[in-house]
Amino acid sequence: MSNIEQTLSIIKPDAVERNLDNEIKEIFKKNGFKIVQEKKIQIEKSEAEKFYKVHETKPFYTDLCAYLASGPIVVMILEKDNAVLANRELMGATNPKDAKENTIRKKYGISIDKNSVHGSDSLDNAKIEIDFFFKD
Ligand code: UDP
Ligand code: MG
Numbered sequence: 001m002s003n004i005e006q007t008l009s010i011i012k013p014d015a016v017e018r019n020l021d022n023e024i025k026e027i028f029k030k031n032g033f034k035i036v037q038e039k040k041i042q043i044e045k046s047e048a049e050k051f052y053k054v055h056e057t058k059p060f061y062t063d064l065c066a067y068l069a070s071g072p073i074v075v076m077i078l079e080k081d082n083a084v085l086a087n088r089e090l091m092g093a094t095n096p097k098d099a100k101e102n103t104i105r106k107k108y109g110i111s112i113d114k115n116s117v118h119g120s121d122s123l124d125n126a127k128i129e130i131d132f133f134f135k136d
Contacts, residue, residue, distance in 0.1 A: 005083040006036065008129035010118035013071035014110055016040070021074045024104060024117065028078060031090055036077040037134055045069040051132060060113065067113060075133045084126050087119040 009028070011021045025035060043051075048065040055061045080086055092103025096115055099106035109115040120126035 002081050004079060004081055005123060005126065006077050006079045006130060007083040007087045007120045007123075007126040008118075008133065009076045009078050009087060009120075010068075011074040011076075012114070012116055012118060013067065013073055014114035015108055015116040016072045016074060018108075020108055020116070024108070025074075025076075027090070027104060028076075031080075031086070033078040033080045033083065033087070036079050038074060038076040039133075040072055040074050042072050043069050051129070063113065077130055077134060084120055084123050088121065091117050091119045 011024050015021060015024060021040070025038075028035065045065055048068040052061065052065055052068070055064060058064075078087055090104060092099030092105035092109075094105075094115060095112040096105045096109025097112075099109065104117050105115050108117075120129050
């Protein structure tokens with residue numbers, strides 16, 4: 001049985017800065033994801049703080065928010081069968097050093113903080129994150 005889901009993907013500043021956004025979008029498409037909506041934006045630090053609020057207590061929170069707001073990003077709604085998990089698998093581990101071959105983070109990630117992409121970690125969070133960027 002099919003289980004079509006939508007998830008939120010972000011191509012982070014380190015990747016957009018290196019002009020990797022089109023290449024990464026092609027990887028999603030090749031792997032069967034439909035890009036339902038997309039936009040290239042730059043967000044304020046205050047918006048990044050809201051987006052990453054679950055990480056508020058973590059030691060990397062301040063730097064993470066400053067980083068997400070540091071340059072243009074591409075935010076996308078991706079759709080596919082089991083999209084949330086499929087996207088997490090295609091992204092690879094948070095630390096590019098631990099990411100498997102043929103994952104986006106293995107291929108493009110620079111470090112644990114500059115790891116090129118974000119992806120929702122659950123269906124509930126996917127809905128919240130899609131609303132965050134695309135609810136008008
Ligand atoms: N992060 C970091 N240092 C860490 C852990 C995470 O800078 O020690 C950053 C990294 O950019 C990561 C983001 O915080 O993508 C969110 O962390 P999470 O644990 O949710 O990882 P993800 O879901 O992105 O794999
Ligand atoms: Mg996460």
